[in-house]
Amino acid sequence: MKVKTAYITNIGKVRLKNEDAILVDKKIFKETSLNQVIYEELEISDVTAFAVADGLGGHACGEKASGIVLETLKGSKPKQVDDVKEIIFNAKRKLDEYINSGHEYCFGMGTALAGIYLSPRKVFVFNVGDCRVYRFSSEKLEILTRDHTFVFNLFLKGKISYDDLRVHIERNMLETAIMGGYSELPEVFFKEEIPNKGDIFLICSDGLWEPISFKEKVLCLKKGEILEKARCLYEIAYQEGKDNISFILLEIDQI
Numbered sequence: 001m002k003v004k005t006a007y008i009t010n011i012g013k014v015r016l017k018n019e020d021a022i023l024v025d026k027k028i029f030k031e032t033s034l035n036q037v038i039y040e041e042l043e044i045s046d047v048t049a050f051a052v053a054d055g056l057g058g059h060a061c062g063e064k065a066s067g068i069v070l071e072t073l074k075g076s077k078p079k080q081v082d083d084v085k086e087i088i089f090n091a092k093r094k095l096d097e098y099i100n101s102g103h104e105y106c107f108g109m110g111t112a113l114a115g116i117y118l119s120p121r122k123v124f125v126f127n128v129g130d131c132r133v134y135r136f137s138s139e140k141l142e143i144l145t146r147d148h149t150f151v152f153n154l155f156l157k158g159k160i161s162y163d164d165l166r167v168h169i170e171r172n173m174l175e176t177a178i179m180g181g182y183s184e185l186p187e188v189f190f191k192e193e194i195p196n197k198g199d200i201f202l203i204c205s206d207g208l209w210e211p212i213s214f215k216e217k218v219l220c221l222k223k224g225e226i227l228e229k230a231r232c233l234y235e236i237a238y239q240e241g242k243d244n245i246s247f248i249l250l251e252i253d254q255i
Helices: 062-074 083-100 150-156 162-167 214-221 226-240
Strands: 002-010 020-024 027-030 038-043 048-055 110-118 123-128 132-137 140-143 189-193 200-204 245-254
Touching: 002 020, 002 226, 020 062, 020 245, 027 062, 038 226, 048 062, 048 200, 048 245, 062 083, 062 110, 083 110, 083 123, 110 132, 110 200, 123 132, 132 214, 140 214, 150 162, 200 214, 200 226, 214 226, 226 245
Parallel strands: none
Antiparallel strands: 002 038, 002 245, 020 027, 020 048, 048 110, 110 123, 123 189, 132 140, 132 200, 200 245
């Protein structure tokens, strides 16, 4: 399988630090701010992880939580979609271990998460919190994940529109997250999809999906090469948004 990818994690123009992290194949970008979109071509023969983690602002050590969770995902190879839940539970336990190893000041550290495990025949899609995975195929955009928020449930029931969801006052009030120090395990959304040539997957934090309307996302994704699509998304998010901006675009070039 050949894949084209374009990605970035950036502090944005309002926040004082970047609490997001991204995982692209075996590379993790954490506690950093990239100044431009990076483009790569990859060959994938085995299960490969791509993910975005959004460390919880207002909690201790959000930037540490997002990195630790992605380190756990990087070293995991789920054989079936149900395995993804246990991988994420293990990531939560890694946060507990970090807190208990002399970092008690990080109690309550947490992160939202979304991503895919990609292989030539299957795509395992997952999320916790309000990070998302979209698929753009045949010029149609669909959300594959489910935000763990009261507001997203209103959207699913048809009580508010997609663009209402983006501006609702309670849109960022999470019902679950991957958090260290507490006994509760996170609620995990996961599903299995089939990859098709030409599919484009967008994995992102709310710093990307929130400031960009559905129509604007589609217009960006209809542009030429994947790098042009990614730059279009990033430029709108940077100009209109107030959060860290992190996303990965993946285009299935050959199966």
